[in-house]
Amino acid sequence: MSLVIECDSCNSRYRLDLALVKGHGIRVACRKCGAAIIVLSSEVATLPTKEPKGAQAPVPRPEPERSLPKEEPPAPPPASDPGFLSFPELAAPKEIPMRPVFLLPAEPPWFLHPPVIALAVLVLLLAGIAGFITFTASGQKALATVVSAVQSMWRR
Numbered sequence: 001m002s003l004v005i006e007c008d009s010c011n012s013r014y015r016l017d018l019a020l021v022k023g024h025g026i027r028v029a030c031r032k033c034g035a036a037i038i039v040l041s042s043e044v045a046t047l048p049t050k051e052p053k054g055a056q057a058p059v060p061r062p063e064p065e066r067s068l069p070k071e072e073p074p075a076p077p078p079a080s081d082p083g084f085l086s087f088p089e090l091a092a093p094k095e096i097p098m099r100p101v102f103l104l105p106a107e108p109p110w111f112l113h114p115p116v117i118a119l120a121v122l123v124l125l126l127a128g129i130a131g132f133i134t135f136t137a138s139g140q141k142a143l144a145t146v147v148s149a150v151q152s153m154w155r156r
Contacts, residue, residue, distance in 0.1 A: 009035040 007030040025040035133139040
């Protein structure tokens with residue numbers, strides 16, 4: 001059984017197999033614009049799975065036969081014309097196949113969690129300070145000032 005989902009950004013429609021919706025739901029990426037489409041399992045649970053017992057299928061009405069005028073394709077230009085190029089694949093429109101949907105994990109990877117990002121920023125900041133103190137003359141002067149201030153505090 002499948003579900004038709006629609007991208008909120010570009011209104012592209014995709015068919016999603018309901019067997020892929022596990023846990024709290026699933027997040028898929030739109031092939032056209034890349035926006036995330038979130039399908040919650042609670043939304044899937046509210047979909048009707050069977051017809052109610054009392055419901056009957058509607059009786060189809062016979063449609064009157066219509067006769068449409070036959071369209072004849074235009075005659076191709078003579079093949080002897082050197083300026084004419086033939087593109088047979090463009091002659092008749094073909095059915096557009098369904099585009100596959102890239103599946104994304106329901107949760108972001110471990111390195112995108114806020115505590116991990118904060119720790120990485122702190123490490124980079126400390127490494128930058130250490131590099132400034134070690135490799136610049138003004139950093140060594142500032143370090144000497146801080147060390148002399150700490151020593152004077154201890155001597156009191």
